[in-house]
Amino acid sequence: MRGLIWNCREAGKKGMATCLLDLISDHHSLDFIGLQETMKKNFTPKCIRRIDPFGLFHWEWIPYVGKSGGILSGVRHDTLDITS
Template sequence: DIDIVGLQETIRQDFSIHELHGLSRHPFSWQWLPASGLSGGILLGVREDLFS
């Protein structure tokens, strides 16, 4: 099982709750920084039951 997810260069401005819930079978807490134009963007998720 994955405990921490980190993606860079997502090229996304925003993520829907539905998209984020579909990435894992465990409850995750998600944070992201939006892309600037067609570059950048960071998505970070941690399992809520393991980290506070």
């Protein structure tokens, strides 16, 4: 199992979606992705499609509170199962 955990310090900043897309494309064998400090309350379907255009991952997030926080996690459909 291979994963990526990254303290991205604001997922909405310019170039972040492209950077994540490149990471996913370069490392085909990633089973999960976790982004910390996203500083976003919500991730729209459009935003998720920019990161994962082929829909390889199931995405969930926890919104930020105050001036820090926020987590985005993606789990690959074909290798892992989500139970709850």
